Amino acid sequence: MVEPYLYLSPAVIVIALVMLVPLAIGISYAFQAVNLLRPFQTGWVGFENFQALWSDRKFWLALTNTFWWTLGSIIFQFFLGLGLALLLNTRFYGKRLVQALVFLPWAVPTFLSALTWAWLFNPTIGPLPHWLAALGILSEPFNILGDPNLAMWGPITANVWFGIPFFAITLLAALQSIPGELYEAAEIDGASTWQKFTKITLPFLAPMIAITVMLRTIWIANFADLIFVMTGGGPANSTQILSTYIFTTAFRKLDFGYASAIAVALLGLLLIYAAVLLVLRRKLVKI
Amino acid sequence: MNALRQASPWVVTGKYLALAFYVAFALFPLYWLAKIAVTPDKLIFSEGTALVPSRFTFENFQTVLLQTDFLAYFRNSLIVSLVTAAVTTMIAAAAGYAFSRFDFRGKRLIIALMLITQMFPLLMIIAPIYKIVAALGLLNSLTSLIIVYTAFNIPFATFLMQSFFDGIPKDLEDAGMIDGCTRFEALRKIVLPLTLPGLGATLGFIFTAAWSELLFALMLINSNDAMTFPVGLLTFVSKFSVDWGQMMAAGVLALVPSCLFFIFIQRYLVQGLTSGAVKG
Numbered sequence: 355m356v357e358p359y360l361y362l363s364p365a366v367i368v369i370a371l372v373m374l375v376p377l378a379i380g381i382s383y384a385f386q387a388v389n390l391l392r393p394f395q396t397g398w399v400g401f402e403n404f405q406a407l408w409s410d411r412k413f414w415l416a417l418t419n420t421f422w423w424t425l426g427s428i429i430f431q432f433f434l435g436l437g438l439a440l441l442l443n444t445r446f447y448g449k450r451l452v453q454a455l456v457f458l459p460w461a462v463p464t465f466l467s468a469l470t471w472a473w474l475f476n477p478t479i480g481p482l483p484h485w486l487a488a489l490g491i492l493s494e495p496f497n498i499l500g501d502p503n504l505a506m507w508g509p510i511t512a513n514v515w516f517g518i519p520f521f522a523i524t525l526l527a528a529l530q531s532i533p534g535e536l537y538e539a540a541e542i543d544g545a546s547t548w549q550k551f552t553k554i555t556l557p558f559l560a561p562m563i564a565i566t567v568m569l570r571t572i573w574i575a576n577f578a579d580l581i582f583v584m585t586g587g588g589p590a591n592s593t594q595i596l597s598t599y600i601f602t603t604a605f606r607k608l609d610f611g612y613a614s615a616i617a618v619a620l621l622g623l624l625l626i627y628a629a630v631l632l633v634l635r636r637k638l639v640k641i
Numbered sequence: 642m643n644a645l646r647q648a649s650p651w652v653v654t655g656k657y658l659a660l661a662f663y664v665a666f667a668l669f670p671l672y673w674l675a676k677i678a679v680t681p682d683k684l685i686f687s688e689g690t691a692l693v694p695s696r697f698t699f700e701n702f703q704t705v706l707l708q709t710d711f712l713a714y715f716r717n718s719l720i721v722s723l724v725t726a727a728v729t730t731m732i733a734a735a736a737g738y739a740f741s742r743f744d745f746r747g748k749r750l751i752i753a754l755m756l757i758t759q760m761f762p763l764l765m766i767i768a769p770i771y772k773i774v775a776a777l778g779l780l781n782s783l784t785s786l787i788i789v790y791t792a793f794n795i796p797f798a799t800f801l802m803q804s805f806f807d808g809i810p811k812d813l814e815d816a817g818m819i820d821g822c823t824r825f826e827a828l829r830k831i832v833l834p835l836t837l838p839g840l841g842a843t844l845g846f847i848f849t850a851a852w853s854e855l856l857f858a859l860m861l862i863n864s865n866d867a868m869t870f871p872v873g874l875l876t877f878v879s880k881f882s883v884d885w886g887q888m889m890a891a892g893v894l895a896l897v898p899s900c901l902f903f904i905f906i907q908r909y910l911v912q913g914l915t916s917g918a919v920k921g
Contacts, residue, residue, distance in 0.1 A: 355743070355745060357739075357743065357824065358739040358742075358743035358745045358748075359739075359745070361735040361736060361738055361739035362735070362736050362739045362740075362751060364732045364735060364736070365732050365733065365735070365736035365755075365795050365799060366736075366751060366754075368732065368788075368791060368792045368795060369754065369755065369758060369792055369795055369796065371792075372770075372788060372789060372791075372792030372793075373758050373766060373792050373793070374754070374758075375769075376766035376769035376770050376773065377761060377765060377766050377769075379766075379769035379772075380765045380766050380767075380768060380769045381765075383768060383769065388768070434663075437659070438663055441656060441659055441660055441663070444656065446656065446657070446660065450908075452660055452663075452664060453907065453908070454904045454907055455664050455667055455668060456663045456664055456667045457667075457903070457907045458667055458668070458671070458900060458903065458904070459667050459670075460849075460903065461849050461899045461900045461902070461903030461904075462671070462853075462896060462899070462900070463849075463852055463853035463855075463870075463871060463895055463896070463899060464853050464855060465853065465855045465871040465874065465875060466674075466853075466871075466874070466892050466895055466896065467670070469874070469878065469888070469892060470670045470671070470673065470674050470892065471670060473673070473674075473677070473885070473889075474670060474673055478686055479677060479685060479686065479690075479885055480673070480690070481673070481690045481692075484690050515666065515667070515670065518663075518667075519667075523907070523910055523911055523914065524914055526911055527911050527912075527913075527914030528914075530911070569759060572759075572760055573759075575762075576762040576763065576764065578764065578856060579855050579856060582855075582856070583855070583875065597762060597764050600762070600764045600765075600767070601764060601767070601856060604764075604767055604768050604771075605859075605860060610768035610772075613764075613767075613768055614765070614768060617762050617764055617765040618765070620762050621761050621762060621765060624760065624761075624762070625760070628760060
């Protein structure tokens with residue numbers, strides 16, 4: 355039977371040529387000296403790039419930042435996305451319009467949401483610092499993107515705004531596939547709303563939650579655009595995450611070898627994370 | 642009996658309040674973008690934080706459209722996104738059909754391969770791709786962007802298309818084939834027309850993704866002639882960092898195509914994911 359292979363061949367060929375071959379080359383770069391500023395010092399260097407990484411303070415800082423950036427973004431995106439999906443799964447006036455409007459941020463080009471949020475946080479043309487000051491959260495209306503202690507909240511806010519629709523769409527799809535009879539039966543048995551949520555809804559959503567949270571975590575950890583545009587990793591590297599560090603190492607310092615070593619380290623961490631989550635999923639989700 | 646039970650007014654009020662919060666949160670930044678775009682230059686700073694400007698103008702749009710390179714950026718982005726979306730959707734529809742309808746040797750391996758591409762940092766391949774594109778002499782070409790974006794988007798588009806095909810009963814093709822079509826004819830004449838919403842959703846999704854991509858475009862394109870919208874707007878920001886109104890107007894223009902597409906496709910996205918999730 356050749357038919358399925360015929361249908362699949364264009365996809366497989368393109369993915370192999372444009373993603374898997376460069377991936378193999380990229381991994382090999384991590385063990386080489388590839389610096390465009392020093393074109394004559396090339397060749398295999400073994401683990402030298404990784405040794406440099408181990409003693410690179412910026413790398414450890416970026417790793418810590420990656421952790422907070424990812425955790426902060428995923429928690430708010432997930433819970434707000436779940437709340438939105440639950441709301442959209444009920445009946446109310448103007449549902450079609452509301453659904454189209456609340457999903458809209460996902461359609462906004464990332465660079466543009468980054469610029470827009472940077473403008474919102476800017477006290478001269480944006481209202482946010484003034485509102486935060488009026489609420490007593492900020493002592494005076496200044497730009498939190500310029501404060502090393504607070505700057506990360508800027509990109510996280512933009513990311514939450516941008517990412518809620520993704521969770522809402524996928525969880526809403528999962529909610530709509532739960533058979534309605536289950537709820538009817540539970541109601542006849544006198545189950546409370548909370549019981550129905552924890553005994554029916556959550557177990558049904560669990561597989562979808564596990565897979566979306568895993569994919570999104572990996573995606574957010576790798577996601578450089580928002581930070582790149584909003585803060586460029588600053589002030590004082592306080593928003594530098596591994597993926598922006600990779601990008602600037604590759605394209606400001608033109609040190610492809612070192613950039614690849616950082617990327618391999620990030621890939622390794624993400625693989626460990628995915629493995630842990632998959633094991634947890636097998637233990638917790640009994641479907 | 643239960644159908645007659647009324648939800649308490651507090652719960653209903655709470656629900657509408659929560660919905661209002663989500664709508665406001667989703668729309669406010671876009672409103673602000675549009676607001677500054679129509680504010681006359683002189684008022685942008687003096688009325689910086691006012692909710693509504695005291696006067697409106699479309700001057701910023703005029704300037705952006707007539708006196709800058711934005712139309713060229715817009716055209717480049719449109720070409721890249723449309724071609725990427727069309728090619729990706731065709732390739733992904735074929736692959737998704739194969740996953741949905743056939744069992745064959747190596748299926749799990751190919752699925753695993755596609756999942757892996759969703760897991761590794763795309764920045765991993767940024768340096769090798771740059772070197773390959775440079776070696777092929779394709780730097781500063783829209784072709785290079787189209788090829789890279791197509792590859793990036795095939796895996797997700799394939800899974801999406803698969804879930805749409807899964808939602809269409811297999812009997813339909815079988816009936817067609819009994820009536821004497823080949824499988825390909827059955828696919829073309831019977832299945833594909835039924836998958837139109839799915840094809841549209843995939844097309845729109847890929848279009849939006851390609852329209853927004855920044856980092857690879859930033860890396861592979863340096864010449865002004867070949868810049869896509871995101872790159873053009875970013876260089877605009879750093880060159881003319883005082884022209885808030887023009888930047889916002891350009892931003893509003895950048896929003897239009899992807900938002901139009903998205904409003905049209907979002908229902909089908911939920912639908913497609915639902916039919917896939919049932920089999921999950």
